[in-house]
Amino acid sequence: MQELHLTTDDMPLFTGLRMTAFGEAVIEIANDPACDEWTFSQKIRHALERESAARSERRMLKLLKASRTPNPAACVEDIHYLDGRTLNRDVIARLAACRWIEQTTNLLILGSSSVGKSYLAQALVNAACRRDYTAAYYRLDDLANQLAVYQRDDPARLRFLETLHSCDVLVLDDFLTTPITSETAAELLNILAARERRGSTVVTSQFDPVDWYKSLHDAVIAESILNRIVSNAELVQLDGPNMRRHLADTSANA
Known part of the structure:
Protein backbone atom coordinates (compact mmCIF):
# COMPACT_ATOMS: atom_id res chain seq x y z
CA MET A 1 0.00 0.00 0.00
CA GLN A 2 1.33 3.41 -0.97
CA GLU A 3 2.15 5.63 2.01
CA LEU A 4 0.23 8.90 2.02
CA HIS A 5 2.32 11.84 3.23
CA LEU A 6 0.78 14.80 4.93
CA THR A 7 1.12 18.05 2.99
CA THR A 8 0.00 21.64 3.35
CA ASP A 9 -3.17 20.59 1.56
CA ASP A 10 -4.14 18.86 4.80
CA MET A 11 -3.89 22.04 6.87
CA PRO A 12 -7.66 22.82 6.72
CA LEU A 13 -8.23 19.62 8.75
CA PHE A 14 -6.07 20.96 11.57
CA THR A 15 -7.30 24.52 11.24
CA GLY A 16 -10.88 23.32 11.52
CA LEU A 17 -9.94 21.63 14.79
CA ARG A 18 -8.21 24.83 15.94
CA MET A 19 -4.89 23.00 16.03
CA THR A 20 -3.04 25.03 13.40
CA ALA A 21 0.38 24.96 15.08
CA PHE A 22 0.04 21.23 15.77
CA GLY A 23 -0.80 20.60 12.11
CA GLU A 24 2.11 22.71 10.86
CA ALA A 25 4.48 20.77 13.10
CA VAL A 26 3.10 17.40 12.05
CA ILE A 27 3.43 18.27 8.35
CA GLU A 28 6.98 19.53 8.86
CA ILE A 29 7.92 16.31 10.68
CA ALA A 30 6.31 14.14 7.99
CA ASN A 31 8.31 15.84 5.24
CA ASP A 32 11.65 16.34 7.01
CA PRO A 33 14.06 13.40 6.60
CA ALA A 34 15.90 14.58 9.73
CA CYS A 35 12.86 13.52 11.77
CA ASP A 36 12.69 9.99 10.37
CA GLU A 37 14.64 8.56 13.30
CA TRP A 38 12.29 10.12 15.86
CA THR A 39 9.96 7.81 17.72
CA PHE A 40 6.22 8.26 17.33
CA SER A 41 6.06 9.67 20.86
CA GLN A 42 8.82 12.19 20.13
CA LYS A 43 6.97 13.41 17.04
CA ILE A 44 3.68 13.80 18.90
CA ARG A 45 5.35 15.54 21.85
CA HIS A 46 7.09 18.01 19.54
CA ALA A 47 3.83 18.84 17.76
CA LEU A 48 1.96 19.19 21.05
CA GLU A 49 4.64 21.52 22.43
CA ARG A 50 4.34 23.69 19.32
CA GLU A 51 0.56 23.86 19.73
CA SER A 52 0.83 24.64 23.43
CA ALA A 53 3.34 27.44 22.78
CA ALA A 54 1.13 28.92 20.07
CA ARG A 55 -1.93 28.87 22.30
CA SER A 56 0.01 30.51 25.12
CA GLU A 57 1.14 33.23 22.72
CA ARG A 58 -2.41 33.86 21.51
CA ARG A 59 -3.69 33.94 25.08
CA MET A 60 -0.97 36.42 26.11
CA LEU A 61 -1.73 38.72 23.16
CA LYS A 62 -5.44 38.60 23.99
CA LEU A 63 -4.75 39.49 27.62
CA LEU A 64 -2.42 42.32 26.61
CA LYS A 65 -5.04 43.75 24.26
CA ALA A 66 -7.71 43.55 26.96
CA SER A 67 -5.41 45.29 29.45
Missing part, protein backbone atom coordinates in the same frame (compact mmCIF):
# COMPACT_ATOMS: atom_id res chain seq x y z
CA ARG A 68 -5.35 48.48 27.36
CA THR A 69 -1.68 48.93 28.14
CA PRO A 70 -0.36 51.72 25.88
CA ASN A 71 2.83 49.75 25.15
CA PRO A 72 2.17 46.01 24.86
CA ALA A 73 5.76 45.43 23.75
CA ALA A 74 7.22 46.82 26.99
CA CYS A 75 9.03 44.02 28.78
CA VAL A 76 11.40 43.59 31.69
CA GLU A 77 14.09 42.22 29.36
CA ASP A 78 14.36 45.65 27.71
CA ILE A 79 14.73 47.67 30.91
CA HIS A 80 17.90 49.79 30.91
CA TYR A 81 20.13 49.55 33.98
CA LEU A 82 22.05 52.80 33.66
CA ASP A 83 24.59 54.25 36.05
CA GLY A 84 22.77 56.21 38.73
CA ARG A 85 19.46 54.51 38.06
CA THR A 86 17.98 52.98 41.20
CA LEU A 87 16.87 49.74 39.59
CA ASN A 88 18.08 46.40 40.87
CA ARG A 89 18.10 43.46 38.45
CA ASP A 90 17.23 41.00 41.20
CA VAL A 91 14.24 43.08 42.30
CA ILE A 92 12.95 43.36 38.74
CA ALA A 93 13.41 39.62 38.17
CA ARG A 94 11.47 38.90 41.34
CA LEU A 95 8.64 41.26 40.34
CA ALA A 96 8.55 39.71 36.85
CA ALA A 97 7.96 36.32 38.48
CA CYS A 98 4.61 37.77 39.67
CA ARG A 99 4.50 36.25 43.14
CA TRP A 100 3.25 39.62 44.38
CA ILE A 101 0.19 39.16 42.17
CA GLU A 102 -0.39 35.67 43.52
CA GLN A 103 -0.23 37.15 47.03
CA THR A 104 -2.46 40.13 46.06
CA THR A 105 0.24 42.58 47.14
CA ASN A 106 0.05 46.13 45.81
CA LEU A 107 2.96 47.91 44.19
CA LEU A 108 3.95 51.58 44.45
CA ILE A 109 6.29 52.89 41.76
CA LEU A 110 7.36 56.37 42.79
CA GLY A 111 9.74 58.87 41.24
CA SER A 112 10.04 62.17 39.44
CA SER A 113 8.87 62.74 35.88
CA SER A 114 10.54 60.74 33.08
CA VAL A 115 12.46 58.26 35.24
CA GLY A 116 10.59 55.31 33.69
CA LYS A 117 7.73 54.63 36.11
CA SER A 118 5.15 54.02 33.41
CA TYR A 119 7.44 51.78 31.37
CA LEU A 120 8.15 49.63 34.40
CA ALA A 121 4.42 49.31 35.09
CA GLN A 122 3.78 48.40 31.44
CA ALA A 123 6.60 45.83 31.51
CA LEU A 124 5.06 44.24 34.60
CA VAL A 125 1.68 44.08 32.84
CA ASN A 126 3.44 42.22 30.04
CA ALA A 127 5.02 39.85 32.57
CA ALA A 128 1.63 39.27 34.22
CA CYS A 129 -0.08 38.48 30.91
CA ARG A 130 2.68 36.01 30.05
CA ARG A 131 1.75 34.16 33.23
CA ASP A 132 -1.95 34.18 32.34
CA TYR A 133 -3.01 36.94 34.75
CA THR A 134 -5.64 39.48 33.71
CA ALA A 135 -4.77 43.18 33.83
CA ALA A 136 -6.27 46.63 33.27
CA TYR A 137 -4.16 49.75 32.70
CA TYR A 138 -5.47 53.30 33.10
CA ARG A 139 -4.08 56.73 33.68
CA LEU A 140 -6.14 57.97 36.59
CA ASP A 141 -7.47 60.92 34.56
CA ASP A 142 -8.55 58.58 31.76
CA LEU A 143 -10.28 56.29 34.24
CA ALA A 144 -12.20 59.23 35.70
CA ASN A 145 -13.25 60.31 32.19
CA GLN A 146 -14.33 56.77 31.33
CA LEU A 147 -16.50 56.53 34.44
CA ALA A 148 -18.05 59.92 33.67
CA VAL A 149 -19.33 58.61 30.33
CA TYR A 150 -21.76 56.17 31.97
CA GLN A 151 -25.03 56.88 33.68
CA ARG A 152 -25.26 55.49 37.20
CA ASP A 153 -27.70 52.71 36.28
CA ASP A 154 -26.09 51.87 32.93
CA PRO A 155 -25.46 48.10 32.73
CA ALA A 156 -22.30 48.85 30.74
CA ARG A 157 -21.00 50.84 33.68
CA LEU A 158 -21.57 47.91 36.02
CA ARG A 159 -19.76 45.58 33.64
CA PHE A 160 -16.87 48.03 33.40
CA LEU A 161 -16.62 48.32 37.17
CA GLU A 162 -16.69 44.54 37.57
CA THR A 163 -13.72 44.34 35.20
CA LEU A 164 -11.83 46.77 37.43
CA HIS A 165 -12.88 44.92 40.57
CA SER A 166 -11.96 41.45 39.38
CA CYS A 167 -8.83 41.78 37.24
CA ASP A 168 -5.66 40.33 38.74
CA VAL A 169 -3.68 43.54 38.21
CA LEU A 170 -5.06 47.07 38.04
CA VAL A 171 -2.54 49.77 37.08
CA LEU A 172 -3.34 53.37 37.99
CA ASP A 173 -0.76 55.44 36.17
CA ASP A 174 0.00 59.11 36.95
CA PHE A 175 -1.84 58.71 40.23
CA LEU A 176 -3.11 62.03 41.60
CA THR A 177 -0.82 64.08 39.39
CA THR A 178 -3.72 66.53 39.32
CA PRO A 179 -6.57 66.92 41.82
CA ILE A 180 -9.65 64.77 41.26
CA THR A 181 -13.29 65.49 42.03
CA SER A 182 -14.96 64.26 45.19
CA GLU A 183 -17.15 61.98 43.06
CA THR A 184 -14.11 60.40 41.39
CA ALA A 185 -12.39 59.99 44.76
CA ALA A 186 -15.43 58.20 46.16
CA GLU A 187 -15.61 55.93 43.10
CA LEU A 188 -11.88 55.20 43.39
CA LEU A 189 -12.35 54.23 47.02
CA ASN A 190 -15.16 51.85 46.04
CA ILE A 191 -12.96 50.25 43.39
CA LEU A 192 -10.06 49.78 45.81
CA ALA A 193 -12.36 48.40 48.49
CA ALA A 194 -13.83 45.88 46.04
CA ARG A 195 -10.35 44.76 45.04
CA GLU A 196 -9.14 43.97 48.55
CA ARG A 197 -7.84 40.39 48.68
CA ARG A 198 -9.03 39.93 45.09
CA GLY A 199 -6.21 41.49 43.11
CA SER A 200 -3.11 43.66 43.12
CA THR A 201 -3.13 47.38 42.39
CA VAL A 202 -0.11 49.12 40.88
CA VAL A 203 0.21 52.86 41.39
CA THR A 204 2.74 55.09 39.65
CA SER A 205 3.09 58.59 41.01
CA GLN A 206 5.42 61.56 41.12
CA PHE A 207 4.34 62.18 44.69
CA ASP A 208 4.88 60.29 47.91
CA PRO A 209 1.69 58.94 49.53
CA VAL A 210 1.84 61.57 52.29
CA ASP A 211 1.35 64.21 49.59
CA TRP A 212 -1.74 62.58 48.04
CA TYR A 213 -3.95 64.39 50.52
CA LYS A 214 -3.30 67.60 48.58
CA SER A 215 -5.18 66.19 45.59
CA LEU A 216 -8.12 64.86 47.59
CA HIS A 217 -10.74 67.15 49.09
CA ASP A 218 -12.22 64.77 51.63
CA ALA A 219 -9.82 63.82 54.44
CA VAL A 220 -11.77 60.69 55.37
CA ILE A 221 -11.80 59.37 51.79
CA ALA A 222 -8.14 60.35 51.39
CA GLU A 223 -7.17 58.34 54.46
CA SER A 224 -9.19 55.34 53.29
CA ILE A 225 -7.64 55.42 49.82
CA LEU A 226 -4.17 55.76 51.28
CA ASN A 227 -4.66 52.84 53.66
CA ARG A 228 -6.08 50.51 51.02
CA ILE A 229 -3.15 51.10 48.69
CA VAL A 230 -0.19 51.54 51.00
CA SER A 231 -0.87 49.16 53.89
CA ASN A 232 -0.31 46.15 51.64
CA ALA A 233 2.23 47.48 49.17
CA GLU A 234 5.80 47.03 48.07
CA LEU A 235 7.63 50.26 47.22
CA VAL A 236 9.85 50.74 44.19
CA GLN A 237 11.53 54.14 44.42
CA LEU A 238 12.89 55.17 41.02
CA ASP A 239 15.62 57.72 40.59
CA GLY A 240 18.19 58.40 37.92
CA PRO A 241 18.55 59.95 34.47
CA ASN A 242 15.72 61.23 32.30
CA MET A 243 14.78 58.11 30.33
CA ARG A 244 12.91 59.97 27.60
CA ARG A 245 16.04 61.98 26.89
CA HIS A 246 18.23 58.89 27.09
CA LEU A 247 16.09 56.94 24.62
CA ALA A 248 15.89 59.93 22.25
CA ASP A 249 19.70 60.30 22.31
CA THR A 250 20.13 56.54 21.77
CA SER A 251 17.79 56.61 18.75
CA ALA A 252 19.54 59.66 17.31
CA ASN A 253 22.94 57.97 17.58
CA ALA A 254 21.78 54.62 16.22
